[in-house]
Amino acid sequence: MSVSGTPIKRIPFASNVCSAILLAVLIGCGPEKADQSPPVLIAGTVEWGTEGGMFFRSCGSDVLTAMHDPGNHLDGVNSFASVFATQSDVGWIVTGVNYVPVEGFDCVFDWDGTLWRAAGNEPFWSASLEEDGLSVRTPSKIRTSSVMVDGLSFISVQDSLELYLTPGVCQDTMADTRYGFTARMVMDGRTMSGCAFKGMAEQPIKP
Secondary structure, eight states: OEETTEEOOOOOOOOHHHHHHHHHHHHOOOOOOOOOOOOEEEEEEEEEOTTSOEEEEETTOOOOEEEEOTTOTTTTOOSEEEEEEEEETTEEEEEEEEEEOSSSOOTTSOGGGOSEEEEETTTTEEEEEETTEEEEEOSSOEEEEOEEEETTEEEESSSSEEEEEEEEEEEOTTSSOEEEEEEEEEETTEEEEEEEEEOOOOSOOOO
């Protein structure tokens, strides 16, 4: 067989490897398949193997799962941590920090009953967003309010109370605890700053 009088030689079948290479050249190499699983929030203890390697034990579980931290989010951590991570065939892959305390909440904390937790110092304040609303504590008062939700903004429907959260690593001013969100609370016209982390509650907030 020929085209314009030029003979076309058949390429002999050399091997499966050569055939695969030839096929890739002819049709092009497509992009690698991306991990389709979105990041999820996990909480538990970070542990290190005797011969190296990071592992993760989820709260309430006895199973150790390999963990990889390409972004170095957990440098030096060998204790409780809550992080965002994706699942892969090699284990958990950390994508971001949620809450890594030096001293603070661990697996005993009510992760499943909390939507958000925020706190700040100078002056001290703390806020817990749960299914029944936003509870705020300061040295002088404790207040619980129903809130309207707009993304990461929570506005009281009863009084002058607002909580705004923003993604981004936040450092506690009194400790080395790291959070995955910054927080700004406005109460009775006074603005207070702090940090926040996400809980694992999935229930919508009641109006």
